Amino acid sequence: MRSVPKHLEVSIWRGDSAGGYFEDFQVPAQKNQTILDVVSWIQQNEDATLSYRYACRVGMCGSCAMMVNGVPRWTCRTHVNKAMKGNRLEVAPLRNMPVIKDLATDMDVFFDKWVKAEGVHHPSKTREDVIEPITGDNIERAKANAGIECINCAVCYAACDTVRGNPNYLGPAALQRAWTVYNDVKDAGKRAVLAAVSGRDGCHNCHTQGSCTLYCPNDLDPMGAIAGLKRATIAAAFKKEVG
Amino acid sequence: MLNLRLYLVQRMSAMIMAPLVLGHIVVMIYANRGGLSTGEILGRTQGSVFWATYYGVFVAVVSLHAAIGLRVILAETTGLKGPALGVFTWGFCLATLLLGGHAVWAVVAP
Numbered sequence: 001m002r003s004v005p006k007h008l009e010v011s012i013w014r015g016d017s018a019g020g021y022f023e024d025f026q027v028p029a030q031k032n033q034t035i036l037d038v039v040s041w042i043q044q045n046e047d048a049t050l051s052y053r054y055a056c057r058v059g060m061c062g063s064c065a066m067m068v069n070g071v072p073r074w075t076c077r078t079h080v081n082k083a084m085k086g087n088r089l090e091v092a093p094l095r096n097m098p099v100i101k102d103l104a105t106d107m108d109v110f111f112d113k114w115v116k117a118e119g120v121h122h123p124s125k126t127r128e129d130v131i132e133p134i135t136g137d138n139i140e141r142a143k144a145n146a147g148i149e150c151i152n153c154a155v156c157y158a159a160c161d162t163v164r165g166n167p168n169y170l171g172p173a174a175l176q177r178a179w180t181v182y183n184d185v186k187d188a189g190k191r192a193v194l195a196a197v198s199g200r201d202g203c204h205n206c207h208t209q210g211s212c213t214l215y216c217p218n219d220l221d222p223m224g225a226i227a228g229l230k231r232a233t234i235a236a237a238f239k240k241e242v243g
Numbered sequence: 244m245l246n247l248r249l250y251l252v253q254r255m256s257a258m259i260m261a262p263l264v265l266g267h268i269v270v271m272i273y274a275n276r277g278g279l280s281t282g283e284i285l286g287r288t289q290g291s292v293f294w295a296t297y298y299g300v301f302v303a304v305v306s307l308h309a310a311i312g313l314r315v316i317l318a319e320t321t322g323l324k325g326p327a328l329g330v331f332t333w334g335f336c337l338a339t340l341l342l343g344g345h346a347v348w349a350v351v352a353p
Contacts, residue, residue, distance in 0.1 A: 165319030166244055204250035205315075233247050234254075243247050 005029050005087050008080065010038055012050065013092040017099050017106075022090065023047075035068050035075035035083060039091060039103065052103035059217065062151035065158065066103050067092040072158040074217040095158040096167070110154050113170045118196035119177030122189025134185055144183040147176045147225055149218050156212035156222050168201040172212035172222035175203050179225035182232060194233050194242045203229040244318045244328070249311050256308040263301045290353035298351070302343030310336035 008029050011022040025042050036054055043050040054064035059077040066075050068083045069090050083089065097105040114120075125132070134141050156172040157163060163171050170178075175197060182193045197203045203226050212222040237243040245253075274284055288294045314332040317323050323331065 162319075169244075198247035200244055200246050202246065204247055205245045230250075234251065237247055237251060243251075 007087075008038065008084070009088045010042065011088070011090045012039070012042060012103070014050075014102050015099065016101050020099070020102075022092075029080075033080045035066070035073065035078045035080060035089070035091065036064050038080060038089065039066075039075065050103070051101040060151060062153035065094055065153040065155045065217075067095055067158065072155040072215055074153050074155060077217060094154055096160065096163045096171075097154065097158070105154075107154060109167075110157055110171070110173070111152070113174040114177050116196065117170045117174040117178040117202075118189060118193040119174055119181055120189075121181065121184075122187050122192060124186055124188035132186065138185060140183045140185050143228065144180045144185075147180040147220055147222075150176060150180075150220055151218060153217065155215050155217055159211035159215040161209055161211060162205055162207055166201065166205060169205050170197065170201055170203070172206075172226065175206075175229060176220065176222040176225040178203075179228050182229070191236070191241055194229075194236050197229050198233045198237075198242050203233065206230075244324065245311070245315055249314075252307055253311040256304040256311075259300065259304045260308060263297065263304075266297070267301070285350060288350045291351060295347065295351040298347045299344070302340065302347055306336045306339040306343060309339060 006029060007026045010025045010027050012025060014020050014023045025046055027038050027041050030037070036057065039050070039052050040054075043052065052064075052066070054076060055061040056063075057076045059074055062074070064075045065072060067073075067090075068075065068078060069085050069088075071083070072094060073083060075091075080089065091103065093099045093103050093105045097107060097110060100106050136142075150173060152173065154173065156176075160169075160172055163169050178193050178197050181187050182190055187193075206223070206226045208223060208227070210223045213220070213224065216222065233242055310332050313335060314328060317331060318328055
């Protein structure tokens with residue numbers, strides 16, 4: 001059985017969008033300890049000015065993601081032992097987004113892209129219409145179901161090297177949402193979705209590197225969703241529906 | 244940087260290039276193993292509509308494919324965008340087309 005060290009050597013990024021530095025802390029080690037526990041301990045016991053973001057602590061709200069030893073992770077569900085290198089942890093704000101302060105990033109650009117990708121519901125019925133039953137064996141429903149557990153944590157977005165190279169690229173989360181909406185049989189905006197993801201910064205910029213799928217904490221497959229969008233847009237282009 | 248049209252052009256040019264590259268390799272091996280001299284090869288290509296079309300199409304799709312690929316690399320590594328990116332893309336495409344076309348003409352001109 002692995003021995004538990006008395007202390008963890010933790011480097012926390014301090015600063016804002018203008019720049020910053022890593023500050024070192026020693027944190028008492030516990031047998032069961034998440035990365036968020038470590039950050040919270042520092043904030044509560046060492047420096048109350050440390051800024052970070054979290055809410056549910058159970059992997060549902062998607063607000064606590066950070067870079068841990070260079071890897072984007074949901075910190076409330078990441079055990080220290082899983083991320084630690086030797087006895088060291090380096091915790092930094094999520095990549096590809098501007099920093100507000102310390103470990104808290106400005107996620108506006110991330111969520112704005114969901115809207116740009118038409119990842120919104122386009123109603124096909126009015127409130128007077130009868131609710132249409134959709135059975136579980138519906139093929140489109142199965143494709144939509146594959147992406148609906150996204151918790152908007154932006155881990156995939158932070159992992160994406162295409163976003164790094166082109167900050168305007170819509171990114172894996174927004175495109176997966178667009179694919180989910182496209183496959184929703186109750187959605188009436190399929191052409192709008194395909195048009196939105198076919199632009200200069202849309203799904204065709206994806207290099208299929210797969211970091212999004214590799215790091216998604218919910219084991220979703222944004223890369224597969226983007227591939228689906230590519231196929232759907234090409235089929236629509238040959239029918240002259242987009243392009 | 245890469246919209247649906249550019250993506251389609253790049254993928255379709257790749258689909259056309261693939262069999263042409265394989266055909267080119269087969270012809271090279273045939274010419275090599277058969278011991279054909281330069282004069283004998285030129286004797287077969289000069290005035291040939293088939294070889295002019297074969298390598299003419301090859302040059303055209305390579306020009307498009309390479310220009311779009313380099314456009315992406317340049318944009319992602321240097322941040323170049325806007326009209327300058329378009330000038331580079333289509334300038335490179337035209338230059339490759341002219342150089343490749345010149346080379347094809349040199350072996351198929353009657």
